């Protein structure tokens with residue numbers, strides 16, 4: 054699948070506050086609430102200090118006092134416009150990389166951002182975000198150098214993780230020739246893309262998602278985050294032919 058530049062225009066137009074994706078200057082973002090702003094960051098990847106201790110101190114002295122009116126407002130409820138489903142990887146912090154704030158993104162993250170049909174945790178998150186919070190967008194995000202994807206491309210025994218990674222191994226089986234023709238780093242990206250597309254298909258088979266697409270135009274986006282550049286790019290999966298939509302609804306629509 055050809056890599057395309059990230060197009061998040063439909064999400065951007067709905068964002069209430071300035072963000073990095075709009076191209077606006079970082080200094081337009083409330084600094085204390087924006088963890089993408091380097092000036093608000095109290096730590097770095099190369100920092101070997103006790104990060105929990107430093108973080109707890111930062112929370113008390115900088116984070117909480119910065120916007121005394123904003124946090125009490127959030128205590129009354131949330132109205133996020135985006136459901137983000139991503140990998141648990143520490144390099145993929147969804148709210149930070151979108152330049153957004155607390156209250157903006159409802160989140161589910163697991164190892165290798167896998168959408169399992171019968172996974173109770175992700176199913177509840179999707180049901181609540183779409184059916185109750187009525188988010189306008191679902192973003193399913195894979196990423197480069199994903200350890201879970203890399204594990205599924207290997208054959209080491211990993212215990213319970215082997216069960217979790219089964220959908221990735223299935224995709225590996227179905228695309229074995231193409232994956233084996235690639236350099237290892239490229240194979241990881243390719244399988245991550247296939248995993249996102251597979252997850253989008255599964256999301257669109259869920260009743261609550263089908264209804265929200267039909268009734269209020271919910272959008273589903275597939276993206277890959279490049280941990281080496283910090284950039285998101287679209288991997289498609291959002292558009293379907295009329296025939297594909299008809300077949301999907303015939304099979305999965307529950308009245």
Ligand SMILES: [Zn+2]
Nearest residue numbers: 140142199200
């Ligand atoms: Zn990952």
